[in-house]
Amino acid sequence: MTRVGDADVDDDDDGDGEALLQARITPPSTLRTRDLLYRWYVAVVVVAPVVVAGGAQGLGAAAALLGLDLPVTAPSAAGHVAALLAAAGAAGMIAVVRTAAWRGPMVLDGADIAWLLTSPQPRARILRPRLTVALLRATGWGAVAGASAGLLATDVLGGGLPPAVAAGAVAGGMLGGTAQAGAWWVITATGRGRFALHATTVAAGVALLLAAGSLLWPAAATALVWSGPWGWAATGVVASLSGDVGVAAAALLLVIGAAGVAAAMALRAADRPPLEALAARAGAAANARTARFLMDLGALTEVRRQALDALRGPPHLFLPAPASAIWAIPWRDATALLRTPGRSWSGVALAALAGACAAVAGGLVATGDVAGATEAPQTLARALGLVVVAAVAGQGSARMLLGPLRSGVSQPFGHQHLPWSHIALVQRHTVTPVLGMVVAGLVGVGAATAASVLGGPPARLWPAAMAVLLATPTLVPVAAAAVLRPPEALQSGTMGMFTESAALERTLRGWPQLLAIAAVIYPAVTVAAVGGQLPALSLVAAAAWSGITATLAWRSLANKAPPWEDSPDAAPLDHPSDQVGERSSS
Amino acid sequence: MTDEEPDDALLRVRGLGRRFGDAAVLTGLDLRVAAGEVVALLGANGSGKTTALRCMAGELVPSSGTVRVAGADPQVEPEAERARRRLAFVADTPVFYRELTVGEHLRLVAAAFDDATGAKRGRAVLEELGLGARLRSRPHELSSGQRQKVLLACISARPFDLLLLDEPVLRLDPASQRWLHQLLLSHARNGVGIVLTTHQPRFAEGLADRAVCLAEGVVVSDEPFETFLARGGADAIGEPADSNLEDLR
Numbered sequence: 001m002t003r004v005g006d007a008d009v010d011d012d013d014d015g016d017g018e019a020l021l022q023a024r025i026t027p028p029s030t031l032r033t034r035d036l037l038y039r040w041y042v043a044v045v046v047v048a049p050v051v052v053a054g055g056a057q058g059l060g061a062a063a064a065l066l067g068l069d070l071p072v073t074a075p076s077a078a079g080h081v082a083a084l085l086a087a088a089g090a091a092g093m094i095a096v097v098r099t100a101a102w103r104g105p106m107v108l109d110g111a112d113i114a115w116l117l118t119s120p121q122p123r124a125r126i127l128r129p130r131l132t133v134a135l136l137r138a139t140g141w142g143a144v145a146g147a148s149a150g151l152l153a154t155d156v157l158g159g160g161l162p163p164a165v166a167a168g169a170v171a172g173g174m175l176g177g178t179a180q181a182g183a184w185w186v187i188t189a190t191g192r193g194r195f196a197l198h199a200t201t202v203a204a205g206v207a208l209l210l211a212a213g214s215l216l217w218p219a220a221a222t223a224l225v226w227s228g229p230w231g232w233a234a235t236g237v238v239a240s241l242s243g244d245v246g247v248a249a250a251a252l253l254l255v256i257g258a259a260g261v262a263a264a265m266a267l268r269a270a271d272r273p274p275l276e277a278l279a280a281r282a283g284a285a286a287n288a289r290t291a292r293f294l295m296d297l298g299a300l301t302e303v304r305r306q307a308l309d310a311l312r313g314p315p316h317l318f319l320p321a322p323a324s325a326i327w328a329i330p331w332r333d334a335t336a337l338l339r340t341p342g343r344s345w346s347g348v349a350l351a352a353l354a355g356a357c358a359a360v361a362g363g364l365v366a367t368g369d370v371a372g373a374t375e376a377p378q379t380l381a382r383a384l385g386l387v388v389v390a391a392v393a394g395q396g397s398a399r400m401l402l403g404p405l406r407s408g409v410s411q412p413f414g415h416q417h418l419p420w421s422h423i424a425l426v427q428r429h430t431v432t433p434v435l436g437m438v439v440a441g442l443v444g445v446g447a448a449t450a451a452s453v454l455g456g457p458p459a460r461l462w463p464a465a466m467a468v469l470l471a472t473p474t475l476v477p478v479a480a481a482a483v484l485r486p487p488e489a490l491q492s493g494t495m496g497m498f499t500e501s502a503a504l505e506r507t508l509r510g511w512p513q514l515l516a517i518a519a520v521i522y523p524a525v526t527v528a529a530v531g532g533q534l535p536a537l538s539l540v541a542a543a544a545w546s547g548i549t550a551t552l553a554w555r556s557l558a559n560k561a562p563p564w565e566d567s568p569d570a571a572p573l574d575h576p577s578d579q580v581g582e583r584s585s586s
Numbered sequence: 587m588t589d590e591e592p593d594d595a596l597l598r599v600r601g602l603g604r605r606f607g608d609a610a611v612l613t614g615l616d617l618r619v620a621a622g623e624v625v626a627l628l629g630a631n632g633s634g635k636t637t638a639l640r641c642m643a644g645e646l647v648p649s650s651g652t653v654r655v656a657g658a659d660p661q662v663e664p665e666a667e668r669a670r671r672r673l674a675f676v677a678d679t680p681v682f683y684r685e686l687t688v689g690e691h692l693r694l695v696a697a698a699f700d701d702a703t704g705a706k707r708g709r710a711v712l713e714e715l716g717l718g719a720r721l722r723s724r725p726h727e728l729s730s731g732q733r734q735k736v737l738l739a740c741i742s743a744r745p746f747d748l749l750l751l752d753e754p755v756l757r758l759d760p761a762s763q764r765w766l767h768q769l770l771l772s773h774a775r776n777g778v779g780i781v782l783t784t785h786q787p788r789f790a791e792g793l794a795d796r797a798v799c800l801a802e803g804v805v806v807s808d809e810p811f812e813t814f815l816a817r818g819g820a821d822a823i824g825e826p827a828d829s830n831l832e833d834l835r
Contacts, residue, residue: 306684314687314722321693321705328697336685407683415645416677417740418698419670421663 024116025126043144051145055152081156082231082238083214083221085149089172089230090207092145093179094200096138100183101193102307103288104281106134113279124271131184131270135263138180139173146172150237159241163248167240170252171233174259178229181262187281188272193311229258280310302406305340315339328418329428330435336404337432347400347433351440354394354471355464361386362463394471398479401433406483423558426480433476441469470542473550477557484560595620596672596748596779597642601651603803604637611637612803615651619748619779624770626790626811627783629800630823635783636678638800639752642781643675655748671699674746678753680737682725688712688736689721692743699744708743712736715762731757738766749773751782755789767793787820799823 096105108130116126150168154161186196210227213220225231232254239248284307291299317338322331337344361383405426415422444465451461597619604612612634619625627635640646642653644660653660655669682691689709696704712718715735717728725733734757741749749770755763770793774780784790787797790811797814799807807819814820 309684310726314724314727315685318690321690322697323702325698325700328694331697332683332686332690332694335690336683339685404683404685407685416643416675416681417695417744419667420698421666421670423663424667 021116021119021121024112025121025129040140043141048144048148051148052151055148056155078157078238078242079218079221079225080214081153082234083211083224085153085234085237086224086227086231087207087211088149089175089233090203090228092142093175093182093230094204094207096176096179097183097186097196098200100186101196101311102281102304103285104187104278105138105180105183106130107285107289108278108282110279110282110286113275113282117275117278122271127273128267128270131267134184135177135180135266138176139259140176142176142179143169143173146170146175146233146237150240153237153241157238157241159243163240163243164237167237167248167252171236171255174252174255175229175233177259178255178262181259181266184266184269184273187277188269190274190277193277194313197308197311229255232258280307301343302403305343305403309340325419329425330431333404333429333432336407337401337436340403343400343403344436347397347436348440350393350397350400351437351468352444352464354390354397355441355444355468357386357390357393358467358471359464361390362467390467394468394475395479395482397437398433398472398475399483401436402429402476402479402483404432405429405480423560426484426557426560430476430480433479434472437468437472437476441465441472444468466539470546473546474553477550477553481553481557481560595654596623596656597781598654598657599638599642599651602638602641602648602653603650604634604641604646605649610649610803612641612800615800615805617781617798619781621747621777621779622774623796624774624780624782624790624794625796625798626787626794627781627798627800628787628814628819628823629783632802633800634803635800636752637803639675639750639781639783640677643673643750644669645675672746673748673750674741674744676737676741676749676751676754678756680725680730680733682733682736684724684726687722687724688717688728688739691725691736691740695740695743701744704743704745708739711739711742714765715739731759731762734758735762738769746778748779749781751780753783753785755784755786763789785823787815787823791815 112126117123146168147165148168149172150164150166151161153168154164186192207224207230210220210224214224225235232251236248236251236255239245239251284303287303288300291297291303319331319335319338322328415425418425420428442465444461448462448465595618597617599615599617602612602615602617603610611632615634615638617625617638627638629635637646641648642655642660644653644666647661656672658665658669658672660666660669660673683694686694689705692705692708692712696702696708709718709721712721712735715738717732717735717739720728720732720736725736728736734754738754751770754766758766767789770780770782774793782790782794790797794811797807797809797811797819798805799814799819807814
């Protein structure tokens, strides 16, 4: 075969080309010693101690609330812990598989997809080494997580630490490898991503039901523990604590066997993933990495949502279109939330968490009644901690429900084709979140009232719901101002144009959240105190304070320039997330 | 004529300039578009056509000069809302809400402009363009050409007096280009003022009244479209001023 320009190509050039190709085929930085050491440093020195310490604190708090002494010696405790560990293992595996559905079990470089995978090289030669690295990495992370779980299980049940940690490391590592192999299966054919999304939703529901049922019925715990590798792994850890070597060994052998089979099947199918699947996930992973670097959780959520959106089928639920322009944007937002139920439920759940934390914080300050803390500084510290959690959760709730606004900002359809000014459009986008949070608060107030009428204890439900109602008018505009980021932020990131200081600067732009915290503190404290028979004047004062903070927040939002004017010297860029899952031009 | 003097033009642009950093992309653009008038804004890549349109649409803040749409400034509220109700802008890259279907986009636009029959008109346009069966698709599931057609349908679902189009035929098949040509003619006959940019000047033949040519952000000619074609202007766009084709060959 004659090649164009054969006469001009010398042997040295061919050798360089072969070396370059070989260098690209070899898995890149992931195998470099520096990166490997750094990852292990993060896993072993930072993450594991934080998880263990935080878990121990959480266990202590939970035990104090339940009136239990640790370690628990009740005969049924081992079964409960095994079921809990099995549910946690299943949740971890589900998370790995779902993540693979949108960003892939391993991250490929876009250039490798465009140049390497389209070359005549056998695809297995290129992908198998990377898959091996991904399996090993998942096994390592799983081992760290499993060892941490073993450590925490020792806290609860007592028993020997070394065998529990060792069993946890083996079981967790194998579960990690199995999950990663399953994640590979997800991308080996078109349509499996969608199947994985539906199947893992069902699996998560079943695991949740079995875990909840195991508290009441031992049969549910047994079913969960023997339902798959997650249960075998949990059995291995718990059996090692009780010194039941035979059961522990059998369970761990089952887990190791399952991991071996899964890994072998994945490696055999190393060349199966279609180029399209790899390319779409590489794009999503690149955008997600940028969002993480920018510390922009909202952007990360948006990238994930859009990538998942591409996997889902056409919508089946529709809302009747409004007849009046007033309701056009709220209708658009409600439709968007209807099609992203995870975002809606997360918003409601975070609002409930915010209300609960605010109410408990208020109760602490009003009564000074805190388990084990009789000194004022401790009480105040715990109350402030809860208030911060409440403010963050409240902001999170508002941001979840403001997701359609974020989409609207980054995809300026509304700006181009709707008649309203930018700020009028933003204000219209706040209607649905405000209504959603107010309805959630009113449902809480109604439930508390009904419980009171029926003679039941309303506990802190009433102050929690009132705290949500009082904080909503401030939380929503503050969150709206925070989500109005320049649409080029993500693009800049993928183009390598950002710096660490820029990321920090963008994060610091969230200063109005301090206002949200202030908005939550006073109403929470006062309302909780009202729950403790303080005069209605306090409620009026709380409402007045909320009115002041809300006014300031709305004024701040009204003065906020459109995000594309943040950098007046920069030409507007299209949002890169538009490209996720989109068809190519035809 | 000063700003204070009455002007029945749908679009009045005076001394429009826009800089990006140190680069002056557009300098001193003057333009007047009357009802029913069609102006083709022509020029090579980077000559400032899109920047000019985006400034006219209120999407970019001019560095200098003024833009008035039916006497309203598209940058300053509440005048800007009045301007947006009169003008429709078809950008070169159609952008949609990901969560909404094609049909829902039509209903959203119609509802936003309180146009009771807008969605019906938009659906009719989709039928004509062969997309009647894609009402329940989401725009990102369509090809870029189909998205361009959806955008044209969205524009049809609302009233407007001034239409700004940036490269409207870039992704359209020949039949759709002919359809768009007829649609724009029909709008112009009904008194809609139109400004369009294109790299295919032949598309504007029989449609545009004037050709305004830009080079490096400056107007180099403003003449009747027939004159522009007759002097071979369509073939000269994008050629370096001092190019010697023989040398290049």
